[in-house]
Amino acid sequence: NAGVTQTPKFQVLKTGQSMTLQCAQDMNHEYMSWYRQDPGMGLRLIHYSVGAGITDQGEVPNGYNVSRSTTEDFPLRLLSAAPSQTSVYFCASSSLSGGARQTQYFGPGTRLLVL
Amino acid sequence: AQTVTQSQPEMSVQEAETVTLSCTYDTSESDYYLFWYKQPPSRQMILVIRQEAYKQQNATENRFSVNFQKAAKSFSLKISDSQLGDAAMYFCAYGNYGGSQGNLIFGKGTKLSVKP
Numbered sequence: 001n002a003g004v005t006q007t008p009k010f011q012v013l014k015t016g017q018s019m020t021l022q023c024a025q026d027m028n029h030e031y032m033s034w035y036r037q038d039p040g041m042g043l044r045l046i047h048y049s050v051g052a053g054i055t056d057q058g059e060v061p062n063g064y065n066v067s068r069s070t071t072e073d074f075p076l077r078l079l080s081a082a083p084s085q086t087s088v089y090f091c092a093s094s095s096l097s098g099g100a101r102q103t104q105y106f107g108p109g110t111r112l113l114v115l
Numbered sequence: 116a117q118t119v120t121q122s123q124p125e126m127s128v129q130e131a132e133t134v135t136l137s138c139t140y141d142t143s144e145s146d147y148y149l150f151w152y153k154q155p156p157s158r159q160m161i162l163v164i165r166q167e168a169y170k171q172q173n174a175t176e177n178r179f180s181v182n183f184q185k186a187a188k189s190f191s192l193k194i195s196d197s198q199l200g201d202a203a204m205y206f207c208a209y210g211n212y213g214g215s216q217g218n219l220i221f222g223k224g225t226k227l228s229v230k231p
Contacts, residue, residue: 031217042119042206042221043160050217058218090160094217102148102210104219106160 002026006091006107013081013114021076021110023091030096032074033104036060036087043090049074050096081114088112117142119209121222128197129230135182136192136225138207144168146212149183149190150219154204163205166190168212194227202229 007022025032033048035058045058049068063085065077074093078085088111092104118141128134140149151163166174166183173181178198182191194201207222 033217033219035221040223042223043208043219044221045218048218088158092160092219096217102212102217103150103162103165104210104217105162106152109158109160 004091004093004105004107006089006110008110009108010111011113013078013112015081015083015114017081019078019081021078021089021091021112023074023076023107024072025074025091025093025105026072027093027095027105028071029093029105030071031104032068032091032093033058034064034066034074034076035090035092037090037109038087046076046089078112081112083114086112086114117144117209117211117220119207119220119222121207121225123225124223125226125228127228127230128194128201130197130199132197133193133195134197134227136194136205136207136227138190138192138222140188140190140207140209140220142188142209144211148210148212149181150208150210151179151181151190151192152206152208152221153201154206154224155200155202160206164192197229199229199231202227 034046035043047066049055091107094104149166153161178195204224208219
């Protein structure tokens with residue numbers, strides 16, 4: 001059981017470049033989300049989705065775009081990378097029903113460096 | 116808006132001893148979830164323990180237990196018989212029961228060191 005997978009593990013971008021961080025889960029979870037982790041800041045929510053075709057903004061959505069065409073996949077797009085987007089990005093998923101509802105399972109993270 | 120505060124940026128414990136990590140939160144909701152996540156140097160976020168606010172009984176998972184004080188909005192984590200592998204960042208998190216359910220609000224973390 002793979003759980004939540006993320007690719008790539010590490011990426012270097014130049015300012016202004018665009019890229020997509022991939023996230024997939026095989027647990028049939030309705031809910032998926034993206035967080036960024038910066039030193040001393042904990043994890044902050046970027047975007048989330050409660051099902052295919054439904055997305056919404058979190059606390060820090062500017063500069064990022066998401067879509068959810070399937071239950072399994074939730075890619076995060078950086079439209080024009082900026083040094084302020086240097087961070088570690090985590091994808092997470094959870095069920096919205098049942099005994100384990102709300103418990104989020106995290107991917108291994110993607111470390112992004114924007115020069 | 117809900118907030119989560121971890122007032123101890125760093126803590127240290129001797130191997131085999133007990134340590135308690137503090138967490139307070141602010142919410143006007145009566146139903147919600149609370150979590151402790153562990154992040155070792157590998158950066159993987161690992162669920163340690165989960166508490167549902169409507170349950171009065173404190174959650175326990177092996178050497179890990181919580182002291183959940185709903186009226187005081189306090190949710191501390193106790194690690195008993197500390198092991199070297201417990202060294203990590205620990206994050207407290209809050210989740211709503213309804214509305215924006217699924218979204219978690221994290222504290223800034225406590226770095227735990229374990230001395231042999």
